[in-house]
Amino acid sequence: MLRYLYADELHKFPKLAAGMFRDRADQFKTRLGWDVHVNEKGEERDQYDELNPLYVIWEEQDGSHGGSMRILPTTGPVMVNDVFGHLTGGQPIRSPLIWEVTRFCLSRGASPHTAGAIMLSGGEIMEGFGLTHIAGVFDARMIRIYRLIGSSPIVLGSEGTGRDQISVGLWPYSAEDCNRVAERAGIPRELSRLWFRTAFGPTARHRFALSA
Amino acid sequence: MGKQFDLSQVLEDLENSSTLDELGAVAERLRNALKIDNIVYHWVDGAGDQYGCTTYSDSWAQRYRERNYHRIDPVILGCFQRFHPVDWKSLDWSGKAVRAFLQDALEHGVGNQGFSIPIRGPNGQFALFTANHSCSDAEWQNFIAKYGRDLILIAHYFNRKALEFEQNRRPDSPRALSPREIDAMTLLALGYSRAQVAHSLSISEHTLRVYIESARAKLGALNTTHAIATALSRGLIVV
Numbered sequence: 001m002l003r004y005l006y007a008d009e010l011h012k013f014p015k016l017a018a019g020m021f022r023d024r025a026d027q028f029k030t031r032l033g034w035d036v037h038v039n040e041k042g043e044e045r046d047q048y049d050e051l052n053p054l055y056v057i058w059e060e061q062d063g064s065h066g067g068s069m070r071i072l073p074t075t076g077p078v079m080v081n082d083v084f085g086h087l088t089g090g091q092p093i094r095s096p097l098i099w100e101v102t103r104f105c106l107s108r109g110a111s112p113h114t115a116g117a118i119m120l121s122g123g124e125i126m127e128g129f130g131l132t133h134i135a136g137v138f139d140a141r142m143i144r145i146y147r148l149i150g151s152s153p154i155v156l157g158s159e160g161t162g163r164d165q166i167s168v169g170l171w172p173y174s175a176e177d178c179n180r181v182a183e184r185a186g187i188p189r190e191l192s193r194l195w196f197r198t199a200f201g202p203t204a205r206h207r208f209a210l211s212a
Numbered sequence: 213m214g215k216q217f218d219l220s221q222v223l224e225d226l227e228n229s230s231t232l233d234e235l236g237a238v239a240e241r242l243r244n245a246l247k248i249d250n251i252v253y254h255w256v257d258g259a260g261d262q263y264g265c266t267t268y269s270d271s272w273a274q275r276y277r278e279r280n281y282h283r284i285d286p287v288i289l290g291c292f293q294r295f296h297p298v299d300w301k302s303l304d305w306s307g308k309a310v311r312a313f314l315q316d317a318l319e320h321g322v323g324n325q326g327f328s329i330p331i332r333g334p335n336g337q338f339a340l341f342t343a344n345h346s347c348s349d350a351e352w353q354n355f356i357a358k359y360g361r362d363l364i365l366i367a368h369y370f371n372r373k374a375l376e377f378e379q380n381r382r383p384d385s386p387r388a389l390s391p392r393e394i395d396a397m398t399l400l401a402l403g404y405s406r407a408q409v410a411h412s413l414s415i416s417e418h419t420l421r422v423y424i425e426s427a428r429a430k431l432g433a434l435n436t437t438h439a440i441a442t443a444l445s446r447g448l449i450v451v
Binding site (some may be wrong): 006011050053129130202 | 271293294295296297298299301302331332360361364365367368390391394395413414415
């Protein structure tokens with residue numbers, strides 16, 4: 001299932017959280033060779049994880065991490081502006097209706113359609129919170145994956161070539177895209193909306209027990 | 213001034229505002245155009261100082277401040293450290309103190325429905341923008357579907373204006389505490405014992421000590437009490 005968790009809620013799902021940070025190390029450091037920091041616990045974390053981002057995590061049947069991404073509003077510090085600002089023509093992407101997705105990650109043992117499920121969560125977020133776009137940074141191999149999943153970004157700028165090419169792109173909200181991604185991922189929209197409502201809807205879990 | 217809601221007109225009005233009173237006038241016109249009960253822009257800093265404008269009655273605004281309701285208000289607690297818009301229905305209104313607060317609010321003309329937009333400003337600044345009304349759940353759903361996106365834009369324009377003419381209130385040191393440190397310090401500031409804090413956060417007391425110690429070190433504080441006071445005054449936590 002898809003879980004939507006702010007950083008300050010991850011402690012309630014320790015196995016899932018640890019798996020996510022370890023799989024990020026595996027994907028970005030070991031497999032892609034990116035210049036990212038891996039700590040002594042084998043976890044990849046950076047300064048954006050300190051800003052209480054929202055994580056979307058695909059939880060496998062056994063409770064382990066299948067894949068995930070990290071979300072921050074572009075009104076605050078975000079990688080598309082801080083690190084890759086030169087790729088968008090000097091004009092920062094900054095709107096309360098655009099959120100940034102980074103660290104799109106899949107575990108080695110991820111079940112099929114995990115990537116599609118995570119993409120679908122982006123659609124649920126845009127629809128549920130009235131956003132117009134999601135912005136993201138991605139490497140060359142993701143372009144094909146996005147196409148297969150059924151939702152390709154508008155590329156704003158790229159640098160590097162071949163396998164090392166990195167791009168900044170925007171996904172506009174589109175109901176048709178959402179439905180296509182859901183269909184290809186084999187997840188009914190009703191189920192996907194239920195997961196979203198579980199996190200943010202009237203029956204959402206609560207943060208502090210104030211009566212304690 | 214037309215009676216119909218017109219987003220570009222609201223944004224233009226905001227652009228032309230340069231005082232809190234003028235922001236208040238924009239809030240009032242916006243409320244009238246949307247045909248709802250209230251509009252609130254609320255900037256809470258860590259010292260518990262509150263700033264903003266509201267169409268709530270003066271008596272409610274005063275009572276809210278006197279009773280330090282921001283400490284138990286589920287809207288504040290549910291939106292702090294968040295960035296997604298929140299329908300009040302999704303908040304935790306259980307608990308004796310909270311139910312009494314809600315009752316008091318309703319008696320002072322606060323509507324039963326709300327849609328609040330948390331705003332993360334520079335250096336951990338935290339503000340909230342709220343649309344409030346009395347109506348059925350279905351009507352409120354329709355209202356949010358129709359105006360939600362426009363309200364998010366308006367919320368950020370309100371905050372941008374407030375930051376512009378209240379430079380002195382802006383938090384100047386970057387937020388240094390991690391989310392877990394903030395949780396621990398917030399609960400301690402609320403008067404929880406260490407055992408209660410550890411229980412609430414589902415961590416051991418030993419782990420809690422690590423968080424408190426790291427927060428204390430980051431804040432350059434002498435002891436836990438000093439650290440809580442420093443975190444409050446710098447706006448790193450809100451209680």
